Structures are given as C-alpha cells and as structure tokens.
Amino acid sequence: MSVGAIASLVAMQGDGGAGTPLHPLVNAFMNGTATVLLLAGLAAIKADRRELHARLMTGAFVASSIFLVSYLAYHFGPQKELGPTAFNGPGPWKVAYLVLLITHLIGAVVNLPMVLRTFWLAHRERWEDHKRWARWTFPIWLYVSVTGVVIYLVLYPFNPPPA
Template identity: 55%
Template structure:
C-alpha cells in the first residue's frame, strides 16, 4: 500500500484534533492557545491540500473496488467531503483573517458555520482513506 494516502489521512486527522482542541480552548477563554491551535489546524489542512494535489497530479484517482451499498456509502461520504471542502476554503480564510485584524465579533459569527464544516471535512477525509484503503480488505 502507498504511504502517501496514509500521510494525507494523518494530516486530516491532525487538523481535526487541533480544531477540537481549539474549540475547547476558546470555550475556556484561552484566546492565545485557541489562536495557535487554529493556525495549526490551518497549517495541517494546507499541507494536506498541497500533498493531495501533488498525489492526484502524479497518480490520478483510486477506484473503490467494492460494488453495492458500500460503494454508495463511500461515494456519499466522498462527494459530501469534496463539495464541502471546496466551499470551505474561502470560509476558513475569512474566519482566520477576521481575528488577525481585530474583528472578533464577525469572526465569532462566521466561525459558527466554518467550524462544523471544517471538522466534518477533516473527519471525513480520514473516513474516505479508511473506506478506500482498508474497508475493501475486510469485505472481500
């Protein structure tokens, strides 16, 4: 099995963990910790995106080798992950830019939408990896 997809899944998982730790930090009033964790999540997501695009350019797509209900489930997770990831990029950039310019109230408003989408995309990135590279060996 290729190492590149595993690295990408780890980057998605790291982003998810940092996001949830960042949420906990801001709920505890730890702004500086929140900022560092969210910038870390952005860094992990950015490295993932660059790595994914490189891998896609080099080797293209990988087909899901199982038919039936498992393929439908995989495609549902994959497509929701992809479409939300595309919509997410400008949201993340705006959500991160606002507090860096001292505009905390607009940041809070948009973060209420950005956070759950970003968390979903990060977690489903790991799920797509597990479904594509490990689920078929359990089913076949």
C-alpha cells in the same frame, strides 16, 4: 516534525506499506491532526483561552495546508499516472461511500474560502464577525477533516479486493 520534513515526505515517491502509496497516508495523518487541533481549539475558546485557541487553530490550518499540498501533489504530480483508487464494495456500500466522498469534496471546496475569511477576520480583530463566520466554518472544517480520514480508511485498509 517540521513543515520542511513533511514536505520532503510528501515529495517522495514511495510506498506507505502494504502497497499503499505514501501520499494518502500523509493526507490521512494531516486530516487527523487537523481534527484533533480543531477540537482542542474549540475547547480552548470555550475556556476563554484565546491565545491557546489562536495557536491551535493556526496549527489546524497548517495541518490542512500540508494536506492540500500533498493531495494536489499526489493527484496532479508525477504519481498521477497511478489514477484514482476505486472503492470495491458492493452496491449499498458503494452508494454510501460516494455520498461520503461527494459531501466531503463539496465541503472542502466551500470550506477553504470560509477558513481564509475566518482567519482574516481574527487577524483584523473583528471578533463579532469572526465568531459569526466561525460558527459556520468550524463544523464544515471538522466534517471535512474527519471524513478525510474515513475516506482513507475506506479506500485503503478496509477496501475489499476487486471482484
């Protein structure tokens, strides 16, 4: 699917099924796509397939970028009046969810400049610096993309009804 087609889906106001807005579903899909591409990129570089690694990591960057545009459009665009989706689970589950959410958000904020720096170092062919940055950037990026999917699952299909 092209970036234009995905952007068109993101711009749509609509329903992702069973009352779920479309944006969170697109966000989860993009995070899941980034996760798969990140893991494939890791496997490619470990197999010394540098060109494939570069393409896969670029794909992960594109998927994460589409996620970011969708996230910002959902939370700051015309649908913002919907407000945030609350997690309705009981005490200990709510605490676990909040810990997951806070670590996800901190990771996402920290990770964006790290990803940009790591890509810039690769572009400049500063391979030793690139590897040093990637050792920190990769696990944070992977955590953020995996927890993005988990947060979607917790807030939509597995969120208990309000008490």
